[in-house]
Amino acid sequence: MGNVNVKQVDRVKQGLWEKSYIPEILRGLSVTAGHFFRNLSPNKSKRTIFTRDYPEEPTDYPDRYRGLHRLMLREDGQVRCVACMCCSTICPADCIHIEAGEHDDPGIEKYPDVFVIDELRCIVCGLCVEACPCDAIRMDSGVHIPPYTERSDAFYGRDLLMELGGLSQAKQGGDRSPS
Amino acid sequence: MAEDIYEPIDQDVHTEPMILQMGPSHPATHGTVRFTLTLEGEKIIKCETEVGYLHRGFEKEVENSTWTQVFPYTDRLNYVSPLLNNFGYSLAVERLLEIDVPPRCNWIRTLMGEISRLSDHLTCTGAAALELGAMSAFLYAIEGRELVWDLIEEVTGARLTVSYGRIGGLKDDLTEGFEERWKYTKKRLFEIREEIGQLLTRNRIFLDRFQGTGVLTPDMALSYGYTGPCLRSTGVDYDVRKDHPYFMYDEVDFDVPVGSKGDNYDRYLVRMDEIVQSIRIIDQCLEKMEPGPINSDDPRVMLPEKEKVYNTIEGMISHFKIIFEGIQVPPGEVYSYTEAGNGELGYYIVSNGTGKPWKIHVRSPSLIMMGGIHKLIEGGLIADIIPTFDTVNMIGGECDK
Amino acid sequence: MPKVTINDTELEVEKGTTILKAAAQAGYEVPHFCYHPALSIPANCRMCLVEVEGAPNLEPACYSEVTDGMVVRTKSERVVKAQKAVLEFILLNHPVDCPICDQAGECKLQDYYMAYDAQESRLRTEKNQKVKVFPIGPEVLYDGERCILCTRCIRFCEEITGTNELTLIQRGDSAEIRTFPGKELDNPYSVCTADICPVGALTSRDFRFKCRVWLLTSTDSVCTGCSNGCNIHLEHFRNEIQRYRPRYNPEVNDYWMCDEGRLTYKEVHDDRLRRPMSNGAALNWHGVTETTRDKLNRALKDGGASHFGFVISPQASCEDLYLAKRFAGDVLEVDNLYLGGKPDGWEDDFLVKADKNPNRQGVNAVFDGLDQFGDIESLIEDMESGAIKNLYMMEKHLPVDDETRGRFLDAIDELDLFVLQGQHHAELSQKAHLALPACSHAETEGTFVNFDGIAQPFEQAFAPHGDSLPHWQIFMKLARAMGSPLSYTFVHQIQDEMFQASQDDGEAAQTPAE
């Protein structure tokens, strides 16, 4: 069992000297001036600059970072997606548009004839990745959406998403053998 | 009412009170709230608060989404501490489903929730300093928040809109190097808290602005339904984590800081102290946590493992059913409440047994606090709105649900 | 009347009732795959096994009839175990096809797995491979792996259509559904096999991969393919009809509908007239209403009502027809009425009727008989001779052959005024001086009277396409513009008045009154 106490916070009682503004202003100035001079120091490792020059020094995103979508590929370079529409069903922003088509390979049957994600409308919740039963859609591309001047540029089509994608080794469909 | 105000001023010289529209787009009304102030000089003799400019439609929107799809919406309630909202909602639905989650899940929820609370309090105190003009203190606080968000990003995959909670579990376990990163963050957080304290806590300008302004009495706070740091600043020691423990809060030691006067300064101190308490709780969580599953094993609720989805028809079927029908929550209703950044965050959920909520009402602390804020503002000066409004910490997303 | 106890519920049922039906009456669902109420009972899937007290084995509920004093348990431990076993067995060779299967979402296998099984498989060997995407008929595709061999489709072809195309070949886990040699599943009701297939083994070629069924919204409607008026579920997604599915109505179509009728939904979206047009240019309603008013007034003033023809369409609902009657009779005061509609087609002795218009009986009821309508041939002759100078036409259809229609099209050029009010451009909208877009039965509500005189209401599924409006609203717009006192704002006002009129005429039995 945890031990939970109630405690009263201490309010500051000021003396006359502290009431004269001067000590606290000096103390404050010492903090800010400390930062100022530390960050001017010629030794770069001593500086405590926290921000970064973004475009020149890109951030490393953690592995789990949800960025742009990508469509994974089969071993033969075909798209893994079979247009089951699970992702567009679960998508709270309704940003995935899929039109299924008949694939030439009867072993694949169904594939996305049209697969468009409106990346501007996407709220990056990652539910589509969880909903995908084929390991076809992922958001671990490690890049975020670039700025666009044209809204239509942010509609990512199937081929563009496949370019971002990579090979998925996930096994699919269980064991099957000809009878 | 208005006539009463005019009369005494009218008697000697012909003057009349100035009506000032403060907000909804005003630098101090972060988010969107409107104050209609009746001013006598700079003194506020009447304040009418109006909320609802954010047009989120949370409660209506979720009626059209499955139980799982609600998570992104809850992220945007109190967008400074989205994890707390996620977990509060998870807990509510789990209570309705009557399922238990594994202990590790609860530990992680406690831990990540407190991390989120850190972000909330750092933002709140920082923003209060910023709007008083102490820009540097704000940016130091934001630096601390960035460190906290880095942790959140590493675990959840996003900084702000995390969507990390799941009904019956979590999206992911903690990452491997989490503990080391936390140790570094903790060290920096203490330094930052110290620096902010040096800049503000004893500074007379700051004290003059904060002490004795926005005074809330315990009676008033209770009758207006204030909770969280605002209520505790008046000396009432109500904390959901203490009084109705959930997750693992009954397994950890922590203090509940309370104030005495209920003014802005007390609220500031309470928040600064809660930062320390949250750090304590996180440390204990990491210490006491044991490896294990993070998700409930109820097949009605949890999506099957990916391996099974890909390769067995049984996994595929339950995956599909949960995706397109949603989790089937039995009919019933529940009110479940947790301690969020600003106070008691309650979800009142009614289910009609389908995959979509029939109704979700959120008892969001900010909206309720806006109901009584005029009492804190009236009688003060225009400039007093700023610290009062900041320490009450209204979050637009939560206010205009 | 035998008394039976099902899971503590005691009830009295008709003699000869099966346990499954008795359980349904008592409010208990007994899962089943092969049983279909309209077909014979083979009891081969074993999903409906229930425990009957005293019986040594579990009994198939679909087949066993209740006896007096019978005690049935549908949820006992043995039954649950049996259900799990049956489902596990059926799923053994079932492919992991949900993502590409059109049935996913309305699949019995999915529903029952979640409701009665929800456990992992113990299968450790490989699954069988069988034929996939086999074109078993022009409208239907067969997937052997998904098939659970319930034989519903075979029984449908034997018992309902009597065409006997399908049979079961091979044995054991090699068994498959096939057509007899030299035959294919090409009877006019073949897509019904896809409907009754509890899994995704038989799927409709038209609906293939078009939309996931869980995204569909279903609206109760009536098929407009012929005058039979089969009841349908009109299933649509994003303002587009995705498919028709038969709706059970024992008086009209039972569980079935024909393949041809299923495809009539395409008419709703093809070649639609979306904007009001004047001389081929798209306008808005405001402008077009005024132009139409002026032109109609001038036509009536110049030529008088005797030179004015009005073509009524049996494709429109009773409400539309009633307003057409009021508009032609009271506002335009035209006597030269003609009846349009599609020409007759083929029929059979089951559901398909020769009259391809859904509401000819509605015209009959609204206009008190069909005698007053002039002959289309004579209309064309009059147009050619100049006796009819102005024509107001509802919908594009005329019950004539292509040659006569060609004559009609040529004769339009001779007209002073040709107003088209319909859903489609056809060839007419470019020739029309005014083209007013009307909406289809999916976009409004109304009533059709089928060949048998049964009035059947249909509901609005989605918002009208483009600027189109229901026929009756267009008539109201024009009538108001022309200063007529007609005032209907809601469909129910028209319906009430129609009902009143039919009461007054003492023809209640024949008239739609929904």
Add this chain to the structure above:
Amino acid sequence: MVEVLISLLKITVIVFVFVMGVASAMTLLGDRKQSAKIQNRVGPNQAKFFGFSLFGFPHFIADGIKMVLKENIVPANANKFLHTIAPALVFMPALIGWSVMPFMDHFCTGTVQTLPDQNYTEICTGPGAEWKNYFSIMHMNSGVLFAFAIAAISVYGAAIAGWASNSKFSLLGGLRSSAQMISYEVSMGLSLAGVLMIYGTLNINEMIRMQGNLLGDWLPMWGIVIQPVAFFLFLLAGLAETKRAPFDLPEGESEIVAGYITEYSSMKFAMMQLAEYAATVFIAALVAVVFLGGWQFPYVYADGIRIFGGHWVPFGEEVWYWISIFLRIGAMVFKILFLVWLQFMMRWTLPRFRYDQVMTLGWKILLPLSIANLFVTALVLVIIW
């Protein structure tokens, strides 16, 4: 003719190069870069000259271009005329004050001689030698008064801007600024009075010369040494005069949006901002000349270095005179920049006062203190002299 040309040159160099340069470029840049360093940020570095970010300097140019190109908006029902001239009214005083600000002693055409026994007074000797005023635009006997008079005018600009904008926030800002500036004008003047009593002159250059005196042959007799209390009071009042944090409540952005600047846009807004920075530099200069010895470089005199009664000339008198000129100009500039830096440090450190607290501070604390200071000074003067 030559006189006029020299005057124009002085105006150009002082007002346009130094004041505008420091006020706009260095302060904008300093404000931004300095605040960035204080707050662990990088600061502006994206605007570039040929690929070089030059410590963010091009941002100043980019800002200027942006401001010029922006749309000029005048609110509906605003008084257009007053709304338009208000920025000029704010801006002009900040520049006019510089006309009496000396950057160096008068130039001597002969040789300069320092008299240590006469309070280190420098005299210009030699045939036909005279003081030539080359380092301040205007030589005025009542320079301090002039500077104050001009500085006080800028209150009109703020008040007019607040009223003419037809916005309640602007009005509040205008009221606050006029009340604040007038209040602090009083204690500023009174705290200065003590200094004036000691120096006995209103001529700024004279005051600076007097500060060249070495007390006990080693301590420069700057205003800060002889009037430390007045220095603090003057600095505080000066901060309040410039309406910069922690006294920036006339435009306290979280309370009354931007005060009297709320309704300004485009170059008018830039003028308001520049005026504020120019005022910051002006106050810095005023504090420098009155309390920090102005152009006095400790122990550096026109005829050599003097300390503890010693005297030596490192490079020969002629060369040294020129070196001393540069050192003294440098000292003046350095003092101004240091005070600007200090003001910015305060601005990024301290929270803002509240309106009534500013008034309390001004009338109840600063005013009595400055009167007391004046009284004590007078008493001491009476007793000593």
